[in-house]
Amino acid sequence: MRRYNTYSICLIFALSISLFIIASLYVDKTIYLTSTEHWRSLKVIIKVEDSEDSYVQEIPIKLYYKVNNSATNKGDIHTMTNENQSHGTTVINNASIPTQKETHLATDIENILDKARSDIRRQLSNYNLSYSGVDALEDLVMESGGHPIRTLVISSWRSGSTFLGDLVNSIPSNYYHYEPLLMFGTKQIRRPTDATEALSIVTRMFKCNFEGLEEYFEFESKDLSLFSHSTRLWDYCKDDKTNDLCFNADFISRMCKLFPFQSMKLVRLRLRLVDEILNDTELNVKVILLMRDPRGLMQSRRHRRFCELSSDCWEPSLVCADMVSDYIAARNIMQRYPGRLLVIRFEDLALKPDITSQQILDFMKVDGRKAFDEFLSSHTNMEVAGVHSTFKVTRNIPFKWKYTLDYHYVEDLQIACKEAMSLWGYKMAYNETQMMSNEFNPVEDYTISK
Ligand SMILES: *[C@@H]1O[C@H](CO)[C@@H](O)[C@H](O)[C@H]1NC(C)=O
Numbered sequence: 437m438r439r440y441n442t443y444s445i446c447l448i449f450a451l452s453i454s455l456f457i458i459a460s461l462y463v464d465k466t467i468y469l470t471s472t473e474h475w476r477s478l479k480v481i482i483k484v485e486d487s488e489d490s491y492v493q494e495i496p497i498k499l500y501y502k503v504n505n506s507a508t509n510k511g512d513i514h515t516m517t518n519e520n521q522s523h524g525t526t527v528i529n530n531a532s533i534p535t536q537k538e539t540h541l542a543t544d545i546e547n548i549l550d551k552a553r554s555d556i557r558r559q560l561s562n563y564n565l566s567y568s569g570v571d572a573l574e575d576l577v578m579e580s581g582g583h584p585i586r587t588l589v590i591s592s593w594r595s596g597s598t599f600l601g602d603l604v605n606s607i608p609s610n611y612y613h614y615e616p617l618l619m620f621g622t623k624q625i626r627r628p629t630d631a632t633e634a635l636s637i638v639t640r641m642f643k644c645n646f647e648g649l650e651e652y653f654e655f656e657s658k659d660l661s662l663f664s665h666s667t668r669l670w671d672y673c674k675d676d677k678t679n680d681l682c683f684n685a686d687f688i689s690r691m692c693k694l695f696p697f698q699s700m701k702l703v704r705l706r707l708r709l710v711d712e713i714l715n716d717t718e719l720n721v722k723v724i725l726l727m728r729d730p731r732g733l734m735q736s737r738r739h740r741r742f743c744e745l746s747s748d749c750w751e752p753s754l755v756c757a758d759m760v761s762d763y764i765a766a767r768n769i770m771q772r773y774p775g776r777l778l779v780i781r782f783e784d785l786a787l788k789p790d791i792t793s794q795q796i797l798d799f800m801k802v803d804g805r806k807a808f809d810e811f812l813s814s815h816t817n818m819e820v821a822g823v824h825s826t827f828k829v830t831r832n833i834p835f836k837w838k839y840t841l842d843y844h845y846v847e848d849l850q851i852a853c854k855e856a857m858s859l860w861g862y863k864m865a866y867n868e869t870q871m872m873s874n875e876f877n878p879v880e881d882y883t884i885s886k
């Protein structure tokens with residue numbers, strides 16, 4: 437009897453360990469599935485690491501709306517739950533990549549566009565237009581000859597730009613042009629000659645002209661996690677039974693022209709190259725430059741596969757030269773295009789989200805306090821399938837490097853980044869004790885001037 441008990445205890449112990457291991461495997465691979473729900477209402481939640489930032493969020497999946505007990509659907513489910521991930525994004529197998537062959541009835545398209553029009557009007561029925569200095573919503577809508585409020589976020593990998601991009605996208609009826617330069621890979625575009633194509637893509641997208649952007653659509657169709665950011669588009673495309681609307685340039689162009697707010701974020705294009713876009717009076721783009729302490733940046737980029745392969749990503753002297761160049765560009769742009777550039781630091785956004793987000797709203801001239809508050813409260817303390825999310829923009833995230841980086845590494849980094857750090861208001865750590873002490877606040881005030 438006693439032996440039997442011992443066995444049971446051992447067995448239970450072993451089971452617990454296995455469960456723990458399985459659980460931690462899931463946490464590492466970061467696919468959370470809600471097990472009790474019927475697959476029809478399955479929500480796949482994935483830690484997106486789109487070569488940039490990572491946090492837990494919902495990823496749209498095609499099968500989500502294809503409620504049909506046919507074998508192909510089950511195949512899709514399997515695809516979603518297997519371990520086919522690269523850089524944390526889920527690769528959908530070829531079977532579910534939409535083909536352009538199936539055509540849509542013109543009336544279907546008109547119906548979807550009508551629905552979008554009325555949704556936008558409804559969502560903005562309480563919008564205070566005086567914030568945006570217009571008399572009617574039509575003044576902000578391209579379809580009716582208006583000019584949307586366009587916001588471009590410029591940053592670099594793992595500076596918190598996914599968070600900022602999604603924050604801006606929380607504004608009702610915002611159309612998010614998500615990372616149009618993703619197909620350029622882990623590379624910084626620094627020279628004007630290299631920027632020509634990138635700028636052309638950005639300009640065309642902001643003008644809702646998607647003709648000739650096949651490469652972008654092809655890239656997008658392979659990685660649906662993009663749509664987890666382009667949420668507004670997805671809202672309509674997910675009901676499309678043939679799955680090709682979201683890759684149809686003509687449809688997207690028309691859809692895009694309905695939205696009064698348009699945003700985009702780029703992590704591959706340095707600020708001084710956006711001069712051409714700022715000078716385009718028809719676009720009237722406003723730019724938010726998001727900076728981050730290079731020590732936090734490098735800590736966050738360490739051990740990221742996408743980053744290890746590109747010196748633009750891991751080489752401190754290149755990274756910090758970009759920071760200096762962004763500073764000089766910011767100074768020039770502020771002089772030449774007053775009121776068109778806002779500079780924020782990730783640390784300020786994380787430590788003072790209320791104040792910093794209000795600066796963003798004032799800058800954008802958008803009535804979005806309520807949307808921002810909702811976003812901030814749901815994205816700074818989120819619980820997913822019982823697992824507490826790693827994504828919390830709270831005090832400890834921006835300064836995690838203080839406790840995890842080796843001081844010798846920090847010392848070398850600080851030498852390479854001396855100028856960048858002094859320009860952007862990041863204080864040096866003089867020794868390990870000081871670096872790790874709670875009293876050491878690495879952030880101080882800075883100004884863009886002189
Ligand atoms: C489910 O799939 C079958 C065969 O592919 C099709 O005939 C049927 O219309 C589908 N049902 C729904 C609700 O889409």
Ligand SMILES: *[C@@H]1O[C@H](CO)[C@@H](O)[C@H](O)[C@H]1NC(C)=O
Binds near residue numbers: 530
């Ligand atoms: C997916 O399709 C591409 C081109 O359409 C092809 O080259 C590739 O081999 C396919 N992959 C699989 C896993 O079928």
Ligand SMILES: *[C@@H]1O[C@H](CO)[C@@H](O)[C@H](O)[C@H]1NC(C)=O
Binds near residue numbers: 565567
């Ligand atoms: C709209 O905003 C302006 C300030 O921008 C304010 O003066 C006005 O009272 C607001 N209107 C409403 C209806 O809230």
Ligand SMILES: *[C@@H]1O[C@H](CO)[C@@H](O)[C@H](O)[C@H]1NC(C)=O
Binds near residue numbers: 711712715716
């Ligand atoms: C800005 O645009 C004007 C025309 O609108 C053009 O004459 C000028 O050369 C442009 N400047 C730059 C720096 O592109």
Ligand SMILES: *[C@@H]1O[C@H](CO)[C@@H](O)[C@H](O)[C@H]1NC(C)=O
Binds near residue numbers: 866867869870
């Ligand atoms: C570390 O640096 C601080 C600030 O410069 C200094 O006060 C302290 O004495 C140093 N500690 C050691 C162990 O060198």
Ligand SMILES: CC(=O)N[C@H]1CO[C@H](CO)[C@@H](O)[C@@H]1O
Binds near residue numbers: 518519520
């Ligand atoms: C489990 C699974 O389906 N793995 C697949 C992941 O994708 C590769 C091709 O990219 C397949 O060979 C694997 O079978």
